[in-house]
Amino acid sequence: MIIRDYRVNDEIGWIRCRTLAFLQTAYFDNVLNKKERYENPAIELVAELDGQIVGLIDVEYEKEERTVCSKGTGLGGMIWHIAVHPDFYRRGIGEALLKEAEKRAIKLKLNRFEAWTRDDQWVQNWYEKMNFLKTESYYHIYFEGEQMDEIVNNKIPKLYLVNIFAHYIGNDIEQFRKANHRIHECVCYEKYFNV
Ligand SMILES: CC(C)(COP(=O)(O)OP(=O)(O)OC[C@H]1O[C@@H](n2cnc3c(N)ncnc32)[C@H](O)[C@@H]1OP(=O)(O)O)[C@@H](O)C(=O)NCCC(=O)NCCS
Incomplete structure (x- = not known):
């Protein structure tokens, strides 16, 4: 499995992976048929295994404080999408994507990530295991x-x-x-x- 930058010709694999991942969650009907594009710069990574997109993360980030994130001080990044293909859940792919995104974020002088999720306890467990703190709802x-x-x-x-x-x-x-x-x-x- 490799973690690499998203490329334009990954789009179909990206959409399939995200759709299948979200079908298991409270966002089951939040289906996109195109990869999202962002106004600000973004860290856009995929996890690829044997030519298949099995995971993805998109983080839009700030060049100016509070232009993307809803709270906090300093420059932050908003995780708009993180998803792992359900056939590959719980093998460390989500964590590997997050770690690579964090490494890049630190190089870009960001100080934090923000993410919003719904009431799926197992997804919240994942965020908490990754040392995120719940701030509001x-x-x-x-x-x-x-x-x-x-x-x-x-x-x-x-x-x-x-x-x-x-x-x-x-x-x-x-x-x-x-x-x-x-x-x-x-x-x-x-x-x-x-x-
Ligand atoms: C959340 C998600 C990205 C995690 O990716 P992953 O590669 O499956 O998770 P990792 O292997 O990195 O981490 C696994 C840990 O997360 C937690 N976790 C993940 N799935 C879980 C489940 N079904 N039940 C309980 N805990 C779970 C556990 O702490 C688990 O550790 P363990 O297996 O040692 O118990 C992935 O499950 C996913 O795509 N979910 C659906 C999409 C989504 O909700 N995205 C975020 C909302 S915006």
């Missing part, structure tokens, strides 16, 4: 079906809202649980480098 809510009118006062004629995706940053999440909405806690992890 809020909620992702998918409203579906007939309750829409109670939630949004839609005044556009002939427009019927069917699904709504919302961020909730308040303290009363219980009010939404009664109606059986799909709710995820979205958690921020941060790791300052020891240099």
Whole structure:
């Protein structure tokens, strides 16, 4: 297995790896059909085994404080994607990708990584094993079906809202649980480098 820079012709392998990895998580329907591009520079690495992309990490990073990360001081990097093909989970590939990204980040004079993930305990275990600290969280809510009118006062004629995706940053999440909405806690992890 080698860790190397992403190349343009890795795109299909990158998409397949990310889709399969995320199918096992609370992000199961967050499917991309193109590799993301970033406004700022990025560390974009893949893990390749026998010609197959089996892992990936994308970290967009700052040249100016707080242009990418949501908190912290100094220049940071945001992990937008980290994924390992499910046939290759728990073989150290995620850790190897993170370590290489960290090595490059330190050379680029970054002091930390930030990452957001949902409420998959095993994914959170991974971040914690990699020495990330949980800093805050809020909620992702998918409203579906007939309750829409109670939630949004839609005044556009002939427009019927069917699904709504919302961020909730308040303290009363219980009010939404009664109606059986799909709710995820979205958690921020941060790791300052020891240099
Ligand atoms: C999270 C992820 C990147 C970890 O990569 P990986 O190569 O499987 O993990 P590593 O081999 O580096 O680390 C394994 C450690 O992580 C934790 N871990 C990983 N998968 C786990 C699972 N299914 N159950 C419990 N702990 C798990 C454990 O601490 C494990 O150590 P152990 O095997 O000694 O118990 C990978 O599982 C993945 O792609 N997950 C889905 C995508 C995702 O959620 N990405 C991050 C959210 S943005």
